[in-house]
Amino acid sequence: MSYSLSTRTVTRRIRRGLAATALALLAAAAKALGYRLLRIRDRGALGVADGAIPYRTTVFDDSVAGVANLDPALLAALRQAATDAAREGVAFYVNSGWRSPEYQRQLRRETVAEYGSEEAASRWVSTPETSLHVAGRAVDIGPPPSAAWLSRNGAAYGLCQIYRNEPWHYELRPEAIVHGPPPMYANPSEDPRTRRKRS
Structure with a gap:
């Protein structure tokens, strides 16, 4: 009996170790691709109602606030692009869309902690007062092949990558349909729309 208990204990430890290793590898891969994973222990009460996006949420999921609260013109363009991309076997998932000011504030705090300063953090996450996600005018699309599809084809829908360091971040620029x-x-720190207003 003690042998089987010991075997179960060893099996559990191996499973836990494998799960921890898998999570570490996933986090490293996400960081290498530029995706940020929220630390669950830091989230507090913030969740889907504040703009957190459940895994594999599509641009058609109106039950998720991060999608439903996007600017209607941006959402319509995304849905048309996603419909056309699906014909080529490419699926769009929303990694981030609309965010509440509280959720944006939390992302900013985490980014400051990660990069060590407000200045460094501003290259990745805007303040709630200047964030285009809080305004519902920006969306982060994944996985990388979907963002790549949008990079090649998005201008035809008015969907444009705005920041070189964020290939997943798209905004609606209707003039791009004609002018590119x-x-x-x-x-984001170079974008005049996201700079803090000085008083």
Whole structure:
């Protein structure tokens, strides 16, 4: 009997170790691709109602606030692009869309902690007052092949990558349908729309 208990204990430890290793590898891969994973222990009461996006949420999922609260014109363009991409076997998933100010504030705090300063954090996450996600005018699309499809075809729908360091971040620029996408900023800190207003 003690032998089987010991075997179960060893099996559990191996499973836990494998799960921890898998999570570490997933986090490293996500970071390498530029995706940020929220630390669940830091989230507090924030969740889907604040803009957190459940795994494999599509641009058609109106039951998720992060999708439903997007600007209607942006959402219509995304849905048309997603419908056309699906004909080529490409599925769009929303990694982030609309966010509440509280959710954005939390992302900003986490990014400051990760990168060590407000200035460094501003290259990745805007303040709630300047965030285009809080305004519902920006969406992060994944997985990478979907973002790549949008990079090639998005301008035809008015969907444009705005920041060179964020190939997943798209905004609606209707003029791109005729004139092509606008020049990209290196990162959000160079975008005049996301800079803090000085008083």
